[in-house]
Amino acid sequence: MALDVHGQLRAMILNGELPPGSVLLQAEMARKLGVSRTPMREAFRLLQEEGLIDARPDQRARVRSVHPEDLDAVYGARILLETLAVSMTAQSFTAEDIERMSDALKRMRGLTVDDQPEEWHAAHHEFHSIATQAVGPHLQRMIASLGEHSERYIRLAQLGAPASWGKASAEHEALLDALRSGDPAEAARVVARHLARTALSVLADIAPEHEPAATRTALAIAGNGRQ
Structure with missing residues (x-):
């Protein structure tokens, strides 16, 4: 499940649906994709490892700009x-x-x-x-x-x-x-x-x-x- 969620969010970032600077809330994105917060947390972790988002402890994240x-x-x-x-x-x-x-x-x-x-x-x-x-x-x-x-x-x-x-x-x-x-x-x-x-x-x-x-x-x- 987490890999599916990660794949969906990754595609949304790469195709520009979630442009640089977009703020992502775990609860909001979980509702949008129809999943629980557990796979969403894991998806955020994977996206941060890939350098696509900057995640924060308050369950927020921001899509990274291209530097x-x-x-x-x-x-x-x-x-x-x-x-x-x-x-x-x-x-x-x-x-x-x-x-x-x-x-x-x-x-x-x-x-x-x-x-x-x-x-x-x-x-x-x-x-x-x-x-x-x-x-x-x-x-x-x-x-x-x-x-x-x-x-x-x-x-x-x-x-x-x-x-x-x-x-x-x-x-x-x-x-x-x-x-x-x-x-x-x-x-x-x-x-x-x-x-x-x-x-x-x-x-x-x-x-x-x-x-x-x-x-x-x-x-x-x-x-x-x-x-």
Whole structure:
């Protein structure tokens, strides 16, 4: 039950139904969704862990604003961790992995982000999960957590620059090709530049004055160049 409630609230935040700054009351949201306060408390806890709300002891919470510093830090960390992960995955990628990843990519291409955002993001999550699967469970949890924090920024990028998603599709194809070829260095370069482009695109839209030091430094380390 708590996971269902969490999923509903998460979708409402990510699609803008609950915009940044919205005040959420546990009792009010429980009535609105037709549940008790117990699953609502757990849902609030999960949303806070994902960085989507700031919860208070008085059973109130506020939807977090998008801060450029947070975005920069999240993507800097993602670049460093995911380049390590895809480099390891490239060394043990199987025919079955290629088939699963190709299927996820086909589903992403067959979905419309505007009309089917949840399905697209599920396929996108699966694609990146397969690409980073070779690391141990501790790093997998870290990567998954950062990915969840990133989803809000990905949706902002889709709204701010929809034309850029043709380039994203090409980058996904390039990552699959690098993994299929067993090329760790190329896989790392592709994923570093792919993640950096998303971060820089959103930052240029929401905070053009902000210098994305973490993203650029991580890209220079992991992607062999600056963007």
